[in-house]
Amino acid sequence: MTDVTLAELCIFAASEAFRGNGEIVATGVGPVPRLGAGLAKLTHTPELMMTDGECYLVEQPVPLGPRNYDDRKKAGYLPFSRFFDSAVWTGRRHAMVTPTQIDRFGQINLSQLGGTHKQPKTQMLGVRGFPGNTIYHPNSFFFPSHTTRVFVEGEVDMVSGVGYNPAKRIAGGNYSGVALKKIITNLCVMDFGGTDNAVRVVSLHPGVTFQEVQAATGFPLEKGDLVETSLPDADALAIIAQLDPHNIRASVIKDNPPAQRVS
Amino acid sequence: MLDKRMTAADIVAQLSDGMTIGIGGWGPRRKPMALVRELLRSNLKDLTIVAYGGADVGMLCAAGKVKKVVFAFVSLDAIPLEPWFRKAREAGQLEVLEVDEGMFQWGLKAAAFGLPFLPTRVGLGTDLAALGGLKTVTSPYADGETLIAMPALKLDAALIHVNRSDWRGNVQVFGPDVYYDEWFAKAAAKTYVSCEELVDRMEDHYPDDAQFNLFERCFVTGVVELSGGAHPSSMPPHYGWDMKAFKAYADAAKDPGDWSAVADRFVGATEADYLNSIGGKEAVAALPLPIF
Numbered sequence: 001m002t003d004v005t006l007a008e009l010c011i012f013a014a015s016e017a018f019r020g021n022g023e024i025v026a027t028g029v030g031p032v033p034r035l036g037a038g039l040a041k042l043t044h045t046p047e048l049m050m051t052d053g054e055c056y057l058v059e060q061p062v063p064l065g066p067r068n069y070d071d072r073k074k075a076g077y078l079p080f081s082r083f084f085d086s087a088v089w090t091g092r093r094h095a096m097v098t099p100t101q102i103d104r105f106g107q108i109n110l111s112q113l114g115g116t117h118k119q120p121k122t123q124m125l126g127v128r129g130f131p132g133n134t135i136y137h138p139n140s141f142f143f144p145s146h147t148t149r150v151f152v153e154g155e156v157d158m159v160s161g162v163g164y165n166p167a168k169r170i171a172g173g174n175y176s177g178v179a180l181k182k183i184i185t186n187l188c189v190m191d192f193g194g195t196d197n198a199v200r201v202v203s204l205h206p207g208v209t210f211q212e213v214q215a216a217t218g219f220p221l222e223k224g225d226l227v228e229t230s231l232p233d234a235d236a237l238a239i240i241a242q243l244d245p246h247n248i249r250a251s252v253i254k255d256n257p258p259a260q261r262v263s
Numbered sequence: 264m265l266d267k268r269m270t271a272a273d274i275v276a277q278l279s280d281g282m283t284i285g286i287g288g289w290g291p292r293r294k295p296m297a298l299v300r301e302l303l304r305s306n307l308k309d310l311t312i313v314a315y316g317g318a319d320v321g322m323l324c325a326a327g328k329v330k331k332v333v334f335a336f337v338s339l340d341a342i343p344l345e346p347w348f349r350k351a352r353e354a355g356q357l358e359v360l361e362v363d364e365g366m367f368q369w370g371l372k373a374a375a376f377g378l379p380f381l382p383t384r385v386g387l388g389t390d391l392a393a394l395g396g397l398k399t400v401t402s403p404y405a406d407g408e409t410l411i412a413m414p415a416l417k418l419d420a421a422l423i424h425v426n427r428s429d430w431r432g433n434v435q436v437f438g439p440d441v442y443y444d445e446w447f448a449k450a451a452a453k454t455y456v457s458c459e460e461l462v463d464r465m466e467d468h469y470p471d472d473a474q475f476n477l478f479e480r481c482f483v484t485g486v487v488e489l490s491g492g493a494h495p496s497s498m499p500p501h502y503g504w505d506m507k508a509f510k511a512y513a514d515a516a517k518d519p520g521d522w523s524a525v526a527d528r529f530v531g532a533t534e535a536d537y538l539n540s541i542g543g544k545e546a547v548a549a550l551p552l553p554i555f
Contacts, residue, residue: 052555053555054439054440054555055439055440056439062555066554067554068554069551069552069554079439079440079441079442080289080440080442080443081440081441081442081443081445084364084365084368084369088365089365089385107389111361112352115353116355117359117361117390117394118355118358118359119352119353119354119355120352120353121353122349122353123344123348123349123352123353124344125336125337125338125343125344126316126334126335126336126337126338126361127335127336127361127362127363127389127391128335128336128363128364129335129363129364129365130363130389131363131366131385131386131387131388131389131391132363132364132365132366132385134388134389135384135385135387135388136384136385158390158394159388159389159390160389160390161389162387162388162389163388165388168388168389169387169388170387170388170392170399170409171409172399172401172407172408172409173384173387173388173408173409173410174384174408175387175388177384178388
């Protein structure tokens with residue numbers, strides 16, 4: 001298993017985030033989350049639903065990268081035109097996404113960095129569907145580069161997704177749908193299982209220390225069991241390779257390092 | 264008038280400064296770009312643009328036509344950050360109402376139904392309410408839940424690109440996803456439709472496709488045939504997006520970075536000039552559908 005890459009380990013960890021989720025739409029945005037969702041569906045959680053990335057529901061996860069337009073096998077239909085009424089606002093979805101920033105409350109930002117709302121220093125995508133996703137259905141996150149620029153001190157510059165910040169919650173609102181699950185990074189796997197939903201490190205990738213993760217994080221982390229993150233087995237690696245025939249996963253983490261650090 | 268045929272110039276002549284204009288499609292998909300280009304050739308200004316934004320929003324902002332943008336994102340997919348929108352935002356030249364994608368269609372639906380707002384949980388716990396001045400309402404029922412009141416996004420006009428129409432405005436809309444075009448049409452006082460194919464009487468040509476009549480003709484004020492009119496955005500099943508053209512457009516935001524120097528390239532003096540400059544309608548029709 002010495003040739004397992006860190007990206008493949010992250011894909012395997014991402015697939016675990018979808019384990020046992022039931023008949024909901026698993027959305028992985030970006031190569032690692034998408035491969036993770038596909039791997040989950042093809043292994044332990046076949047009941048997951050997913051789209052081809054456009055608008056059709058598929059029972060065979062669609063491989064990444066160039067292929068023929070009609071290669072996807074359509075089993076159902078979930079276009080944007082009914083995405084909110086079918087998937088998001090009914091809570092029947094678990095999305096794994098990569099925001100630009102995240103803070104200790106799990107608040108995320110995809111909209112803008114610095115400056116003011118009238119004149120941001122850096123305009124990014126906009127909030128997209130994050131406010132609705134985070135108040136209605138489970139969400140997890142993947143970050144290919146775990147740094148204090150992503151895991152910010154204080155709060156994110158623009159709160160685009162709901163977190164567990166009591167000060168941000170308008171009284172009387174229904175926040176029962178807020179469910180932040182896993183955070184997978186190039187260093188570790190975390191969850192929100194700490195005190196008052198604080199971010200907690202649950203597993204460390206091989207060779208990574210808690211101190212190293214803490215140093216790369218702008219807020220104090222809690223310690224979970226701190227086991228070593230599991231490596232994918234040969235079957236999982238074969239499925240990952242089949243879902244990513246062009247090896248796009250090799251470009252996700254800088255220098256595509258091995259899962260097992262070379263000391 | 265039942266014959267709703269117009270030219271693109273007629274349509275733009277019906278718009279005026281300060282109007283709120285909704286633009287159908289989604290990012291780099293199904294955008295009424297030929298109508299947007301016609302608008303860019305006009306002297307219109309101080310517009311409020313309501314869109315799931317792509318190059319439509321970027322170009323209008325770059326050209327200084329826009330006072331305010333109502334958006335959830337502005338993106339070209341493979342080029343995630345719309346470069347000209349970004350420039351306008353970072354220059355502080357725009358007013359904005361930033362909302363979630365779902366709130367956005369909710370606001371269109373409120374407008375369609377003539378309601379002042381529709382309630383939603385979406386936006387609670389984020390900065391949207393405070394930044395956008397969104398108010399809350401309290402459920403009058405036993406639950407007493409506090410909800411965001413998403414205001415109606417009332418449009419003075421909507422611009423939409425469809426696959427087919429007849430001169431009465433019986434449209435047919437194909438493609439795997441039609442996004443929220445129906446609700447732009449219903450949220451607008453007047454909706455102007457460009458189409459890939461204009462037929463005489465729909466019932467004589469494509470009666471078997473009547474179920475693709477996404478919105479009824481009472482919501483259509485004007486119709487114009489502009490085949491290739493979504494370029495550089497995608498218009499399935501006719502053609503895909505032109506990522507090379509988007510790339511050139513994005514690069515121009517860096518170098519020279521001045522819209523007036525490149526507007527002619529991306530807008531053209533006339534639509535015919537524009538189409539010629541990109542190799543004609545045949546070149547558009549040959550663009551492969553995108554793979555996700």
